[in-house]
Amino acid sequence: MQPILELPPIKPVRILVAGEVVLDRYLWGEVSRISPEAPIPVLQVNRREERPGNAAFVCANLAAFGAVPAVLSVIGADASGSAVRNMLAGLGVDTSTLVEDSERPTIVKERLLGAVQSTRRAIQQLLRVDNEDARRLSAAIERELLLRIERELPHADGVLVCDINKGLLTPAVLKAIIEGARRQGKPVIVDPRMSDDFSIYQGASALTPNRYETERATGMRLAMPAQWEPAARKLIADVGLDACLITLDRDGMFLATRGGAPLHITTAPREVYDVTGAGDVVLAVFGLFLIAGAGTQTAATLANAAAGLEVGKQGAAVVTRTELAQALKRAHHGSAGKILSLAELTAVLERRRAEGLRVAFTNGCFDLLHAGHVESLEFARSQADLLVVGLNDDASVRQIKGDSRPVYPAVDRARLLAALEAVDYVVIFGDVRAENIIRAVRPDVLVKGQDWEGKTVDGAEFVESHGGRVVFARILEGRGTSLTLDRVRRQQ
Numbered sequence: 001m002q003p004i005l006e007l008p009p010i011k012p013v014r015i016l017v018a019g020e021v022v023l024d025r026y027l028w029g030e031v032s033r034i035s036p037e038a039p040i041p042v043l044q045v046n047r048r049e050e051r052p053g054n055a056a057f058v059c060a061n062l063a064a065f066g067a068v069p070a071v072l073s074v075i076g077a078d079a080s081g082s083a084v085r086n087m088l089a090g091l092g093v094d095t096s097t098l099v100e101d102s103e104r105p106t107i108v109k110e111r112l113l114g115a116v117q118s119t120r121r122a123i124q125q126l127l128r129v130d131n132e133d134a135r136r137l138s139a140a141i142e143r144e145l146l147l148r149i150e151r152e153l154p155h156a157d158g159v160l161v162c163d164i165n166k167g168l169l170t171p172a173v174l175k176a177i178i179e180g181a182r183r184q185g186k187p188v189i190v191d192p193r194m195s196d197d198f199s200i201y202q203g204a205s206a207l208t209p210n211r212y213e214t215e216r217a218t219g220m221r222l223a224m225p226a227q228w229e230p231a232a233r234k235l236i237a238d239v240g241l242d243a244c245l246i247t248l249d250r251d252g253m254f255l256a257t258r259g260g261a262p263l264h265i266t267t268a269p270r271e272v273y274d275v276t277g278a279g280d281v282v283l284a285v286f287g288l289f290l291i292a293g294a295g296t297q298t299a300a301t302l303a304n305a306a307a308g309l310e311v312g313k314q315g316a317a318v319v320t321r322t323e324l325a326q327a328l329k330r331a332h333h334g335s336a337g338k339i340l341s342l343a344e345l346t347a348v349l350e351r352r353r354a355e356g357l358r359v360a361f362t363n364g365c366f367d368l369l370h371a372g373h374v375e376s377l378e379f380a381r382s383q384a385d386l387l388v389v390g391l392n393d394d395a396s397v398r399q400i401k402g403d404s405r406p407v408y409p410a411v412d413r414a415r416l417l418a419a420l421e422a423v424d425y426v427v428i429f430g431d432v433r434a435e436n437i438i439r440a441v442r443p444d445v446l447v448k449g450q451d452w453e454g455k456t457v458d459g460a461e462f463v464e465s466h467g468g469r470v471v472f473a474r475i476l477e478g479r480g481t482s483l484t485l486d487r488v489r490r491q492q
Helices: 055-064 079-090 139-155 171-183 211-218 225-239 278-291 296-310 321-338 342-354 371-382 394-401 410-418 435-441 460-465 481-491
Strands: 014-019 021-034 041-054 068-076 098-101 107-116 121-131 158-162 188-191 243-247 253-257 263-265 359-364 386-392 425-429 445-449 469-473
Touching: 014 055, 014 139, 014 171, 014 278, 021 055, 021 068, 021 079, 041 055, 041 079, 041 107, 055 068, 055 079, 055 158, 055 278, 068 079, 068 139, 098 139, 139 171, 158 171, 158 278, 171 188, 188 278, 211 225, 211 243, 225 243, 225 253, 243 278, 243 296, 253 296, 263 296, 278 296, 296 321, 321 342, 321 410, 342 359, 342 386, 342 425, 342 435, 359 371, 359 435, 371 386, 371 445, 371 469, 386 394, 386 410, 386 435, 410 425, 425 435, 435 460, 445 460, 460 469
Parallel strands: 014 068, 014 158, 021 107, 068 098, 158 188, 359 386, 359 445, 386 425, 445 469
Antiparallel strands: 021 041, 107 121, 243 253, 253 263
């Protein structure tokens, strides 16, 4: 299959999402000491956040791609249930198919995440606390769900099932969803529970199990590539599927379809922060593009790219259409995908900050890259989780350096900066002074060279006014663009 260079256009779709909705609660803080009461870290909480989880997170991702999700689930008659309902409604999700059950609580997963002291580095999950009742639904609540399935299916273009086996998706509910959708010619895509028996999904259009779930359900090992297709074919035959997409963590994904050629989709090596929500993103993106008619291989390839973005985030954070489009651009253009417009950059930074990441910023002409530039950029990157480099455009360089500069146009200078591992994003700006670009980026750390100490630094007052800091990078003696150009001229 040819690589996908851009997101394919899709028709607007309405998707019924069935499964357990969860309120994900995150407590972010810093760890600087061990408790005197027990050998455990003490988390000093400085931020609390609530997000939609599991089936609710699938809905959030669908809404971010422009679909209209309707959520079929059960919540408790409690504050957490109200929070989930309001959160989803605010995202444009139809919550009329949510059923309230006063006999069971809304599922809440509370995660405690700590950073090492005040550097905001090495954020990791310290503990997860679950509040749930996984008993099977009462007969009355099950009947209510069945009525809502019958009412909603005619209005949906397809169904996604997110099954974490907490009592909601009973055999009767699953049968009503799958058989009802099949009668109406509508696809049903299932992210299955951990089980030895997938016959409860008989007649579904597609499954998206992970490696271990597939091993459990088939009794077959999936350690080697040669083992992937037989396991996928067995699930297709046993469950009556049209397609099976097995997620294989570091090995990417393996897609098999009934009567079609298999496809192994590799994944790019990346730093994995957190696998929370990755399976939900796969279900959302694969299901959305499959239901919208993009084709099974295209849907699987896009799901693989989206999952790669998700594991680079802290917690279950929504992957947007813009992010996925940018990822496809980076995959095709390499490091040039780091070069963003200001509008693209601010949208990306808003999401990365929501994940608890801090942003460093530095700026300059960067005309002839040299060792001094590299050292200062690596220093800047060490001050935060992300480094944004503001690059003066050609006109502003001429104003600063004279008509003989720049040596290289901005597009070339940006490509060279983007190729450096220390640089996360490059944005080109046209002002001689950096005040406006700094205000737009809102960095947590502003980095300048030591030659600026004691001088007025553009943006310094603004950065410090919202709790940021200004730091100065060491200058390497004998390195500089002007010095390099002088040496070249003398040698001519």
